[in-house]
Amino acid sequence: MHYTIIIPLYNRPQEIKELLETLTLQTYKQFDVMVIEDGSKDDAADIVQSFQDKIDLTYYVKPNEGQGFTRNFGFERAKGDYFIIFDSDCLIPANYLETVNNSLNANWLDMYGGPDAAHSSFTPIQKAISYSMTSPFTTGGIRGNKKNMGGQFHPRSFNMGLSRKVWEKVGGFIITRLGEDIEYSIRVHTAGFKIGLIPDAIVYHKRRTNFKQFYKQLHFFGRARINIYKFFPQQLKAVHFFPAVFTLGLGFTLLANLLQWPIAKLCNILLAVYILLIFFHALTQNKSLKIAFLSIITSFIQLIAYGFGFMQDFWKRVIMKNA
Structure with a gap:
């Protein structure tokens, strides 16, 4: 062939x-x-x-x-x-x-x-991006x-x-x-x-080779998911909302700490567990402390950028019904 x-x-x-x-x-x-x-x-x-x-x-x-x-x-x-x-x-x-x-x-x-x-x-940054x-x-x-x-x-x-x-x-x-x-x-x-x-x-x-370029790319990917929804609404699954939920949860955690709400402690524990999961999994994958630390950053960039892109176009194109 x-x-x-x-x-x-x-x-x-x-x-x-x-x-x-x-x-x-x-x-x-x-x-x-x-x-x-x-x-x-x-x-x-x-x-x-x-x-x-x-x-x-x-x-x-x-x-x-x-x-x-x-x-x-x-x-x-x-x-x-x-x-x-x-x-x-x-x-x-x-x-x-x-x-x-x-x-x-x-x-x-x-x-x-x-x-x-x-x-x-x-x-190391490219390897961390690949991990995330x-x-x-x-x-x-x-x-x-x-x-x-x-x-x-x-x-x-x-x-x-x-x-x-x-x-x-x-x-x-x-x-x-x-x-x-x-x-x-x-x-x-x-x-x-x-x-x-x-x-x-x-x-x-x-x-991408740096954090800024990676953020722009993943923001674009979040928007793309809504574009696919416009063609095939049945393809939008609950799991696709995860980056947006994570982004909102992270914002809530920061606000809870700032205002000293009692729930802040639980939020901090959950966030710490998540960070440790990423760190140790990335460490086993790449056998490098530096890449494991960078993987925490790239994972957060990925989820936040995708989440913002997803929410941006979900609001514009699904809620407000703009083309």
């Missing part, structure tokens, strides 16, 4: 260099790569050119439309039997395609998703893992694959951002295709 790897790119030339380097090391060779520059001002033309003799690689430049519609641009031009989507800030293990191909031969999936993890080269995005003590526990608490499994577009038949029947993305991957996978489910997780199809996802 031949795979076409589709990578939208926006002002991240250094990231695509690192990603393409990992693709040159793939043990399974039946693939081509499409890098699609989505209206970048800081383009990667020279970097992409340097890989032309190392892998089967095509490079496109188009006006900015966002990642969803840029992936559609790739689908329309892909020559593979199966399409794979990566974010430009991923590093791909050398056995990734071999793992996927073996898994699909053994247990066919029309669409799959894979997990993400922290690479040994990541900074995959932890069972944050929204990492509902992000589409095998035992998904949020309902059916939804592959995420940093590490997603789909057959040509899915594209031919369902089409591509109908929104370009704000939860476009979840919306798409729900339509694929509805069309009757088989979707699942390939647990060993891991990518190393860099995500």
Whole structure:
């Protein structure tokens, strides 16, 4: 089977260099790569050119439309039997395609998703961010893992694959951002295709490199959940309210301490237990005190940013019924 790897790119030339380097090391060779520059001002033309003799690689430049519609641009031009989507800030293990191909031969999936993890080269902050995005003590526990608490499994577009038949029947993305991957996978489910997780199809996802960027990204994710609700109201589960409830609870705890309410003591105990759970779990995962401490910060940023984004658009678009 031949795979076409589709990578939208926006002002991240250094990231695509690192990603393409990992693709040159793939043990399974039946693939081509499409890098699609989505209206970048800081383009990667020279970097992409340097890989032309190392892998089967095509490079496109188009006006900015966002990642969803840029992936559609790739689908329309892909020559593979199966399409794979990566974010430009991923590093791909050398056995990734071999793992996927073996898994699909053994247990066919029309669409799959894979997990993400922290690479040994990541900074402590990146490792802490990776922890908070995959932890069972944050929204990492509902992000589409095998035992998904949020309902059916939804592959995420940093590490997603789909057959040509899915594209031919369902089409591509109908929104370009704000939860476009979840919306798409729900339509694929509805069309009757088989979707699942390939647990060993891991990518190393860099995500954001500082706390401010991470906050902005997760605030966007919280808003995206409401955007998905507008398309599929039944997909909004009680568990998706957790970051908002946590954020409100944290605010209540601060207020209770400020006003010296008797309940403040109980709130402080619960908060301390939660912090210790994150710390010791992160410590066992990363074997680093520094990363464990940073993981407390990134976990709080994740929940608070997501919670504020969720509440913001829940108020605007659900309560006030603005578009």
